[in-house]
Amino acid sequence: MSPDVLDGLAQASQLNTIFAVAVGCFIGLVVGMIPGLTISTGIIIVLPLTFVLSPEISIALLLGLYVSGMTGGSFSAILLNIPGTPSASATAMDGNPMAKNGEAGRAMGIAIVSSFFGGLFSFLCLFFVAPLLAEIALKFQSPDLFSLVFFGLTIICSFAAKSLIKGFLSATLGLAIITVGQDPMMGTHRFTFGEVNLIGGIHFLTALIGLFAIPQLVDNFTELINSNSGRGVVTKIRSVLPNFSDLKLMRLPISIGALVGSFLGILPGAGGPIAAFISYDYSRRSSSDPDRFGKGSPEGIAAPESANNAVTGGALIPMMTLGIPGDPVTAILIGALLIHGLTPGPLLFIENAEFAYGVIFSFFWANIFNIIIALIFLRLIVKVLTIPKTLLMPSIAILCVIGSYALRNNFFDVYVMFAFGMLGLAMRWLEIPIVPLLLAMVLGRQLEEHLRVSLIASKNDVSIFFTSPFSLFFLCLATGSIIWSLRVEYKRRQNSNYHVAL
Amino acid sequence: MINMRTRNLVASIFLLFLCGGYAYLTVNLPTRAIENSTQPSFFPWVIVILLTGLTFLLLIQVATSGKQPNIERKNQVPVKRLIYGLLLSLAYLFALPKLGFVAANIPLFGGLMYLYGERRPIWIGLGSIIISVMVFLVFRKIFQIILPGGVLGDIF
Numbered sequence: 001m002s003p004d005v006l007d008g009l010a011q012a013s014q015l016n017t018i019f020a021v022a023v024g025c026f027i028g029l030v031v032g033m034i035p036g037l038t039i040s041t042g043i044i045i046v047l048p049l050t051f052v053l054s055p056e057i058s059i060a061l062l063l064g065l066y067v068s069g070m071t072g073g074s075f076s077a078i079l080l081n082i083p084g085t086p087s088a089s090a091t092a093m094d095g096n097p098m099a100k101n102g103e104a105g106r107a108m109g110i111a112i113v114s115s116f117f118g119g120l121f122s123f124l125c126l127f128f129v130a131p132l133l134a135e136i137a138l139k140f141q142s143p144d145l146f147s148l149v150f151f152g153l154t155i156i157c158s159f160a161a162k163s164l165i166k167g168f169l170s171a172t173l174g175l176a177i178i179t180v181g182q183d184p185m186m187g188t189h190r191f192t193f194g195e196v197n198l199i200g201g202i203h204f205l206t207a208l209i210g211l212f213a214i215p216q217l218v219d220n221f222t223e224l225i226n227s228n229s230g231r232g233v234v235t236k237i238r239s240v241l242p243n244f245s246d247l248k249l250m251r252l253p254i255s256i257g258a259l260v261g262s263f264l265g266i267l268p269g270a271g272g273p274i275a276a277f278i279s280y281d282y283s284r285r286s287s288s289d290p291d292r293f294g295k296g297s298p299e300g301i302a303a304p305e306s307a308n309n310a311v312t313g314g315a316l317i318p319m320m321t322l323g324i325p326g327d328p329v330t331a332i333l334i335g336a337l338l339i340h341g342l343t344p345g346p347l348l349f350i351e352n353a354e355f356a357y358g359v360i361f362s363f364f365w366a367n368i369f370n371i372i373i374a375l376i377f378l379r380l381i382v383k384v385l386t387i388p389k390t391l392l393m394p395s396i397a398i399l400c401v402i403g404s405y406a407l408r409n410n411f412f413d414v415y416v417m418f419a420f421g422m423l424g425l426a427m428r429w430l431e432i433p434i435v436p437l438l439l440a441m442v443l444g445r446q447l448e449e450h451l452r453v454s455l456i457a458s459k460n461d462v463s464i465f466f467t468s469p470f471s472l473f474f475l476c477l478a479t480g481s482i483i484w485s486l487r488v489e490y491k492r493r494q495n496s497n498y499h500v501a502l
Numbered sequence: 503m504i505n506m507r508t509r510n511l512v513a514s515i516f517l518l519f520l521c522g523g524y525a526y527l528t529v530n531l532p533t534r535a536i537e538n539s540t541q542p543s544f545f546p547w548v549i550v551i552l553l554t555g556l557t558f559l560l561l562i563q564v565a566t567s568g569k570q571p572n573i574e575r576k577n578q579v580p581v582k583r584l585i586y587g588l589l590l591s592l593a594y595l596f597a598l599p600k601l602g603f604v605a606a607n608i609p610l611f612g613g614l615m616y617l618y619g620e621r622r623p624i625w626i627g628l629g630s631i632i633i634s635v636m637v638f639l640v641f642r643k644i645f646q647i648i649l650p651g652g653v654l655g656d657i658f
Binding site: 048049051052165172185186188191218221388390391394395398401402405409415429430431448455456459 | 506509510517524527531532534536538539540542543544545546552553556557559560563579580583584587591595599603610611615617619620629630633634641647648649
């Protein structure tokens with residue numbers, strides 16, 4: 001084994017790093033479970049801490065939260081039929097009927113164990129695929145990198161939006177926002193209006209806090225007023241560990257979920273919900289008793305839970321090797337690395353190989369602690385559902401303010417966060433997806449830099465993007481993703497017209 | 503209730519204005535006399551073209567889509583309370599640099615608790631004071647994040 005791998009293992013196995021993973025897992029389970037709080041919100045809550053902690057500990061904390069947030073989402077899906085996270089939507093279909101049959105503990109046990117195996121499989125993918133991909137990515141030059149980032153953006157737009165036009169509009173707005181500040185090539189000030197705080201540009205973490213947290217606070221506001229109750233319910237949980245026959249039954253759906261989740265995790269924008277539903281569907285088709293699905297089948301819980309946790313490891317592959325985030329959480333992980341002067345991408349495995357492997361092993365520990373903490377503290381964690389949201393939501397509002405202020409110790413960022421919150425609300429009203437805007441903000445600078453460097457190198461000859469095989473390959477993939485998305489949208493429109501005509 | 507077609511029309515009109523404004527600002531960006539190099543306005547121009555094209559596509563979609571039904575809402579939006587929430591947040595943002603975190607957070611927290619449906623004055627009072635002070639102390643003393651103390655800075 002290479003010394004970098006061993007160093008990484010040693011780094012991830014230090015007591016304080018493991019402690020951070022465990023804390024992250026606990027917070028993740030709690031945040032993931034509470035309906036109305038997503039993993040992104042959980043990460044926003046702990047974000048200020050990552051500014052003061054070392055990069056190893058920060059990433060360990062965030063990874064713990066990421067992994068356990070996925071599992072935590074299943075708890076409320078099972079107990080309340082309200083998925084804690086969008087990725088747990090498929091779990092509710094069989095988890096809640098099981099809970100209604102008095103088997104809530106068994107259902108949650110199946111979810112926890114399936115999440116563990118899905119996560120573990122994706123760790124293996126991450127461990128073996130990421131260094132290989134990084135090695136290939138080292139051969140990329142500016143035109144290839146431009147096409148790669150462009151492909152990343154198109155696929156995010158294709159997955160994230162019902163309407164491709166709105167997906168691209170969102171991404172283009174994100175690109176427009178990153179042009180504020182210094183020009184990356186010449187240092188010229190653009191669109192700063194003489195405001196000193198704008199010279200450094202708008203930090204995407206500030207934007208992320210506003211875009212995600214404020215619409216969510218408003219959503220909860222509406223839900224609370226309509227439900228007229230800020231308090232959850234307490235459910236009694238008996239045995240949690242799945243029995244032998246359950247484990248036997250879960251083998252195939254877990255395998256399907258792990259494979260589908262890891263693969264879809266690698267694709268930017270696809271994410272947990274898609275992986276969970278696809279693996280649920282495959283498991284039902286391959287089951288010996290498909291009629292049980294939807295009525296409390298353990299397989300119906302195992303497949304989506306394995307898939308959504310497998311997505312986490314898959315999503316870390318493009319993030320670490322190419323610097324391309326697949327979802328808001330990996331975007332935040334990139335932000336946390338950048339704050340500490342570490343740039344995700346192929347060079348991370350050359351210049352900071354020990355750290356890169358440390359991240360991979362922290363992910364491994366996150367999966368281990370996820371199952372341990374979930375099984376031990378399940379009864380305690382479920383009690384969090386009884387905390388009144390009238391206390392929880394204002395606390396999140398305050399933490400959003402601290403998160404955006406602490407980024408650069410600047411009130412200006414608090415105002416920017418609020419402005420992005422308003423933008424997020426407007427975009428939600430117009431059904432324009434938020435994720436492409438955010439990820440365009442993460443990738444936009446790279447896109448501009450590689451585009452301009454390529455054009456300077458080729459003396460403004462655009463054929464440079466079609467002569468490199470890597471670049472051509474990514475451009476073909478980008479075109480393919482656009483055509484696929486247009487086809488899906490066309491079919492959807494035809495279906496809706498058909499239903500309206502009926 | 504406003505249907506999606508009207509919303510898309512509103513979005514298109516807004517985006518057209520945005521394109522115009524962005525293009526105007528891009529025209530006025532400084533130029534650099536470096537041979538064989540792209541100007542600082544190069545990428546913004548790419549964005550202007552993209553944004554304008556996409557906005558027109560959205561407009562075409564609006565024009566070609568048939569009459570759509572109004573969007574049914576699952577929950578009724580409490581508009582009045584949302585406006586109060588917005589005003590509270592604006593007042594908070596205005597007061598924050600002057601009052602500091604604790605003094606500004608207490609009324610915000612209490613106000614939000616009330617707007618989220620809490621009606622017990624003791625809970626609102628205790629919750630807003632205890633949590634605001636606790637969060638401030640945890641971040642400032644334990645995590646060493648320099649949050650401005652403002653008018654109550656000396657107490658902590």
